[in-house]
Amino acid sequence: MKTGELVRLRALERDDVARMHGWFNDPEITRFLGYSFPFSVDAEMQWYDNLQDPKKRDKVLGIVDRETGTHIGNVGLHNIDWVSAHAEVGITIGDKRYWSRGYGSDAMDVILSYAFSKMNLHRVYLRVYDFNLRAIRSYEKCGFVREGVQRDDYYCDGAYHDTVIMGILREEYLNTGT
Ligand SMILES: CC(C)(COP(=O)(O)OP(=O)(O)OC[C@H]1O[C@@H](n2cnc3c(N)ncnc32)[C@H](O)[C@@H]1OP(=O)(O)O)[C@@H](O)C(=O)NCCC(=O)NCCS
Numbered sequence: 001m002k003t004g005e006l007v008r009l010r011a012l013e014r015d016d017v018a019r020m021h022g023w024f025n026d027p028e029i030t031r032f033l034g035y036s037f038p039f040s041v042d043a044e045m046q047w048y049d050n051l052q053d054p055k056k057r058d059k060v061l062g063i064v065d066r067e068t069g070t071h072i073g074n075v076g077l078h079n080i081d082w083v084s085a086h087a088e089v090g091i092t093i094g095d096k097r098y099w100s101r102g103y104g105s106d107a108m109d110v111i112l113s114y115a116f117s118k119m120n121l122h123r124v125y126l127r128v129y130d131f132n133l134r135a136i137r138s139y140e141k142c143g144f145v146r147e148g149v150q151r152d153d154y155y156c157d158g159a160y161h162d163t164v165i166m167g168i169l170r171e172e173y174l175n176t177g178t
Helices: 014-023 041-051 103-118 133-141 170-175
Strands: 007-011 059-065 071-081 086-093 123-129 145-156 159-169
Touching: 007 103, 014 041, 014 071, 059 086, 059 103, 071 103, 086 103, 103 123, 103 133, 103 170, 123 133, 123 145, 133 159, 159 170
Parallel strands: 086 123
Antiparallel strands: 007 059, 059 071, 071 086, 123 159, 145 159
């Protein structure tokens, strides 16, 4: 798979599950993902096992720091629709030391390149909570535009928040020259 400037993407392995269990039980991370309840290791393992089913319409890859080889997060395409040629992308940099250093945008660029050039998708979209300004900025850098909003969609920390839908079309991505 194509590598970015900072990261490469690789298949997730069973050994990664314990690390991911830490990320997806960290409230500083899960508030951005909409997970309201903790996950057990068993649940995480079951999620991993389900992913191995080739018929599944979700493909999730590990994000690795090219310099150190450290697994720092995951990025995936979900609900892949082969007729309308679209998919929803989700990303988490689970190692918080890597936040705001360009790794997330680089990983997103790699998966977009794969989605449009290799998988021949037409549109990739995502959902992001309105208070997640770092994520929104990162997605804008990658060429996503705001498509719509689901009002008061998410209750977190005592208040309702909007979910913003962002998307990018294949020709828009290819025209950026990345
Ligand atoms: C969202 C996420 C993938 C972005 O990856 P990242 O590596 O942190 O982001 P990048 O460094 O590539 O880009 C972030 C941009 O936002 C900016 N930024 C950081 N905090 C910000 C804030 N509070 N307000 C506005 N912009 C902010 C950064 O300066 C950077 O922009 P710049 O390059 O123009 O300076 C990562 O932070 C993450 O996984 N967060 C936790 C889980 C999550 O939110 N997942 C996404 C759910 S939709």
